[in-house]
Amino acid sequence: MKVNDTILKINNIEKNYAAGEDSEKVHVLNSLSFSVKKGEIVSIVGPSGCGKSTLLNIVAGFEKTDGGGVFYNNTRVFGPNSEIAVVFQAPELFLWLTVSENIAFGLNIKKEDKQVIKDKVSDFIKLVNLEGFEKFYPNQLSIGMQQRVALARALILSPNMLIMDEPFSALDYQTRIMMQKLLLKLWDKFKMTILFVTHDVEEAIFLADKTIVLSKRPAKIIDEIIVPFERPRQISIIADNEFSKLKSRVLGYLM
Numbered sequence: 001m002k003v004n005d006t007i008l009k010i011n012n013i014e015k016n017y018a019a020g021e022d023s024e025k026v027h028v029l030n031s032l033s034f035s036v037k038k039g040e041i042v043s044i045v046g047p048s049g050c051g052k053s054t055l056l057n058i059v060a061g062f063e064k065t066d067g068g069g070v071f072y073n074n075t076r077v078f079g080p081n082s083e084i085a086v087v088f089q090a091p092e093l094f095l096w097l098t099v100s101e102n103i104a105f106g107l108n109i110k111k112e113d114k115q116v117i118k119d120k121v122s123d124f125i126k127l128v129n130l131e132g133f134e135k136f137y138p139n140q141l142s143i144g145m146q147q148r149v150a151l152a153r154a155l156i157l158s159p160n161m162l163i164m165d166e167p168f169s170a171l172d173y174q175t176r177i178m179m180q181k182l183l184l185k186l187w188d189k190f191k192m193t194i195l196f197v198t199h200d201v202e203e204a205i206f207l208a209d210k211t212i213v214l215s216k217r218p219a220k221i222i223d224e225i226i227v228p229f230e231r232p233r234q235i236s237i238i239a240d241n242e243f244s245k246l247k248s249r250v251l252g253y254l255m
């Protein structure tokens with residue numbers, strides 16, 4: 001597959017939920033279509049409850065559609081795929097495992113060679129700046145550090161695609177900026193495709209090549225914005241005039 005080839009195609013997907021016994025169905029996704037290129041970073045914003053997490057869960061293969069389809073590398077998605085990793089808002093680490101053991105988890109399941117695992121874990125600990133914390137347990141770490149463990153645990157398996165559902169929303173402003181910079185550093189190294197949901201419009205634009213704006217439920221796409229800034233990006237671009245215009249454009253839909 002060439003760089004810039006389409007890796008993900010969302011084709012007219014529909015999703016309804018039964019709100020409860022005998023009650024009417026809730027129409028969540030309304031004929032949603034878009035595509036993501038290999039190595040692209042795509043952000044999704046939209047009003048609370050419009051169906052963003054539902055969309056990510058469908059792409060990750062955790063939920064089924066009621067119409068249309070999701071195609072990953074031209075193959076219909078019917079369930080989870082080991083090439084797609086998911087990072088949630090809460091780091092969801094294994095509380096009884098240390099930082100190193102959490103990061104090694106997937107490689108241990110795959111029964112990789114012990115020395116390979118040790119070396120890879122050591123590399124990833126360095127990449128996410130957690131040297132010195134190898135033997136700590138999750139509850140001895142800040143949420144930002146836990147999220148770095150979650151990122152390392154996901155990326156050590158070399159996924160082609162990373163799906164992130166509001167990954168930094170529980171963090172304070174400074175930590176969030178630090179995590180955004182870390183994510184871009186990791187993307188620069190691995191060039192994985194990233195699809196992420198955020199409520200933070202600045203984050204949506206700063207990180208992404210393309211920002212998709214969803215309407216209120218049932219969600220349909222109301223804008224697809226190509227973010228023109230070159231990479232590597234510095235956080236100072238948020239003061240740029242062009243950046244402010246894009247931010248106003250997105251906020252205009254959400255306010």
Ligand SMILES: Nc1ncnc2c1ncn2[C@@H]1O[C@H](COP(=O)(O)OP(=O)(O)OP(=O)(O)O)[C@@H](O)[C@H]1O
Binds near residue numbers: 026047050052054217
């Ligand atoms: N498993 C489920 N069963 C029934 N309804 C559900 C289920 N999951 C989500 N919903 C409903 O679907 C709608 C969309 O939910 P979803 O979590 O996808 O929205 P969201 O855009 O991610 O919200 P937020 O921005 O607040 O996180 C909501 O009305 C929610 O109540």
